[in-house]
Each structure stands twice: as C-alpha cells, then as structure tokens.
Amino acid sequence: MLAENNYITSFCDISDHVISKNGKTVFEIKIAAFPDFLISAYHLFDFKYPKFYKMDNLSKLGWLASEILLKNSFTHTDYKPEEVGIVLANANSSLDTDLKYFETTKDYASPSLFVYTLPNIVMGEICIRNRFKGENAFFVQEKFDVNFIQQYVNNLLNNNILQACICGWIDVLQEDYKAVLFLVEKKNAAESIPFTTENIENILSKN
Amino acid sequence: MDTLLTDLKKQIVEQLNLQDIKPEDIGDDQPLFVEGLGLDSIDALELIVLLQQHYKIKLANAEDGPKVFHSVKTMADYIRANQPTNA
Numbered sequence: 001m002l003a004e005n006n007y008i009t010s011f012c013d014i015s016d017h018v019i020s021k022n023g024k025t026v027f028e029i030k031i032a033a034f035p036d037f038l039i040s041a042y043h044l045f046d047f048k049y050p051k052f053y054k055m056d057n058l059s060k061l062g063w064l065a066s067e068i069l070l071k072n073s074f075t076h077t078d079y080k081p082e083e084v085g086i087v088l089a090n091a092n093s094s095l096d097t098d099l100k101y102f103e104t105t106k107d108y109a110s111p112s113l114f115v116y117t118l119p120n121i122v123m124g125e126i127c128i129r130n131r132f133k134g135e136n137a138f139f140v141q142e143k144f145d146v147n148f149i150q151q152y153v154n155n156l157l158n159n160n161i162l163q164a165c166i167c168g169w170i171d172v173l174q175e176d177y178k179a180v181l182f183l184v185e186k187k188n189a190a191e192s193i194p195f196t197t198e199n200i201e202n203i204l205s206k207n
Numbered sequence: 208m209d210t211l212l213t214d215l216k217k218q219i220v221e222q223l224n225l226q227d228i229k230p231e232d233i234g235d236d237q238p239l240f241v242e243g244l245g246l247d248s249i250d251a252l253e254l255i256v257l258l259q260q261h262y263k264i265k266l267a268n269a270e271d272g273p274k275v276f277h278s279v280k281t282m283a284d285y286i287r288a289n290q291p292t293n294a
Contacts, residue, residue: 050226108259
C-alpha cells in the first residue's frame with residue numbers, strides 16, 4: 001500500500017487564536033475568549049449558516065476549520081457524496097460539552113446540549129453542511145497518532161472506499177483547543193504534498 | 208402590545224440561540240417550524256423546556272405539540288389556558 005498515492009491538497013490549523021491555511025495566517029485575534037474567537041472568525045469569513053450558533057464549541061471549531069480548509073480548495077462536484085469521508089481524533093472527546101450538559105441537569109436538562117455529548121457529532125455537522133455521505137470515524141487518543149491516522153486514511157483511499165478524506169485533530173476543553181485538518185485526495189494538484197507521516201509531522205510542528 | 212407574546216419571543220430567541228433573529232422579527236402568527244422560523248426537532252424539545260422553566264407548564268400530551276408550538280400566539284394561548292395561578 002503506497003502512501004505516495006495520496007496527497008494533502010489543503011490544510012488548516014486553528015490554535016492560539018490564530019487561523020492559518022496552507023501555512024499562511026488568515027485570521028488572528030488575541031484578546032477574545034475562545035467562544036468569542038469562534039464567533040469573530042465566523043463573522044469575518046462572512047459565513048451564512050445560522051445553525052453554527054447552536055453548535056457546541058467542538059462542532060463550531062471543527063465546522064469553521066472545515067469551511068476554511070475547503071474554501072477555494074475543494075470542488076464538491078468532483079466527487080459523489082459517498083466518496084468523501086472524515087476521520088478525526090481528539091483527546092477530550094466531548095468532555096467540554098458533557099460538563100456543561102451535566103450542569104443543566106441540576107435544573108432543566110438541555111436537549112440542545114445533550115445532542116452534542118458525543119465527539120462524532122462534529123463530523124455530522126460537517127457532513128450535513130457539505131452533503132458528504134462517505135465513511136466517518138472518530139478516535140479518542142491521548143495525542144494525535146499520526147501513523148495510525150495516516151494508515152487508516154490511506155486504507156480508505158487505496159481501497160476505493162473513499163476518493164477524498166478530511167482528517168485531523170479537533171480538540172476542545174474550556175479555553176484549551178486545537179484544530180488541524182488535512183484534505184487528502186488522490187490527485188496531485190498544484191502545491192499538494194504527499195500524504196506521508198513526515199509531511200504531516202512537519203505541518204504539525206509548524207503550527 | 209401583549210407582554211406575554213413579547214416575552215415569549217425574547218425567550219425563544221435566547222433559549223434557541225437564534226442570534227441572527229431579533230425577537231421583534233418574529234410574527235405573532237408566523238409558523239415556528241419548517242417554512243417559518245425553520246426550527247427543528249431539537250428546538251421543539253427546547254420549547255418544551257422553555258414552557259417548564261418559565262411558566263411551570265408541562266406539555267400534557269406530546270401529540271398536542273404541533274398545535275401548541277405552531278406559532279408564538281398558539282404558545283401564548285396554551286400558556287394562558289394552562290398556567291398555574293401562583294406561577
């Protein structure tokens with residue numbers, strides 16, 4: 001199974017109140033609390049998706065990262081909905097929202113928080129937005145296991161289960177957060193990078 | 208101006224996190240679901256919580272939901288008909 005068959009055609013990082021795409025900063029605001037930072041970025045990019053406001057912070061972070069990742073870098077009509085999937089991982093699962101939901105159970109348990117008490121919901125939000133219907137997987141890992149994710153995604157692509165895959169790390173716990181997403185495709189487009197563990201590690205180390 | 212209708216609109220916007228909508232933009236008879244405000248099934252559950260939280264009213268029969276939550280006005284009518292006297 002040759003990893004060189006697949007390419008990172010776009011990548012996006014959100015951390016420390018900075019959003020970067022393909023290594024270039026596209027948004028930065030240092031003073032806001034994390035939830036306000038997310039809303040500020042949403043407004044700056046002029047996204048129109050009212051459901052964004054209802055999402056928990058994990059889904060907001062993942063949704064924002066995916067929008068920026070795909071913007072001007074992905075053509076939906078290139079693939080059938082079943083050919084695009086998502087593979088994500090994080091360390092804190094949905095704990096950020098679990099704690100908030102637990103607080104509401106002392107009074108009136110919030111249905112809108114309850115629906116976000118699973119980490120994979122963020123993938124659902126991205127799929128609903130983009131009408132992706134390919135295979136999804138969400139792994140809870142202490143640290144981003146680059147080897148595992150790279151092999152898992154290559155397996156999906158090389159076995160034609162998927163033709164394109166969004167993969168990466170989306171993690172939130174209160175004010176601590178980190179998002180890194182990679183768009184991995186089979187085509188070797190301009191400025192694309194082979195989807196190797198070395199290149200993934202290299203991108204991670206720069207963000 | 209009916210204060211119950213005004214209060215309900217504010218509570219709906221707050222409870223459902225409708226940040227792109229102002230309370231005054233919601234019509235008294237405007238459908239809350241589908242073609243109106245576009246609320247979904249989770250929003251319906253939040254409206255049930257809203258009734259309990261703010262008006263101490265439990266929806267007695269789930270089948271009444273579509274009628275009760277059709278619009279702000281139908282919600283207000285239900286509250287007036289069912290609100291405990293000491294609430």
